[in-house]
Amino acid sequence: MTESADALIIRLVTDRLLKAHPDADPAVVHGSVRTAYEELKYARVRTYLPVLMERRARDLLSAADQAEPDA
Template identity: 55%
Template sequence: MMETEDALIIHHVAERLLRSHPGLDTATINGAVHTAYDEFRYARVRTYLPVLLERRAQDLLPSGNASDRSR
């Protein structure tokens, strides 16, 4: 079961990505964030979880702009 704090992190990351990618639907963004969370779910150091989730989810999102992927 997902910890409450992790659920809040997922929610906030998804909100930030929705604002920065208004052309993508909510399901796509939520899917990317949950996939990223699954990859970091058992990380022992939780301090950087929000940053890591956002960066990984960003990589998983479709992008029509090649410069977005070079970040």
């Protein structure tokens, strides 16, 4: 995959997660997707990269939600 293909994947995964978590801070969602991408960008098999990124980013968002103190 090219760098522009990776950028498209990042954007699409971010958009999906923003729709799934409308109350989440967009910066946190983007950061979670970016972290997921950084963890997976050197994967040899890239077919499932978008799915794996989304799952990892959801895990990170869940952890961030649990870490926030209740207001």
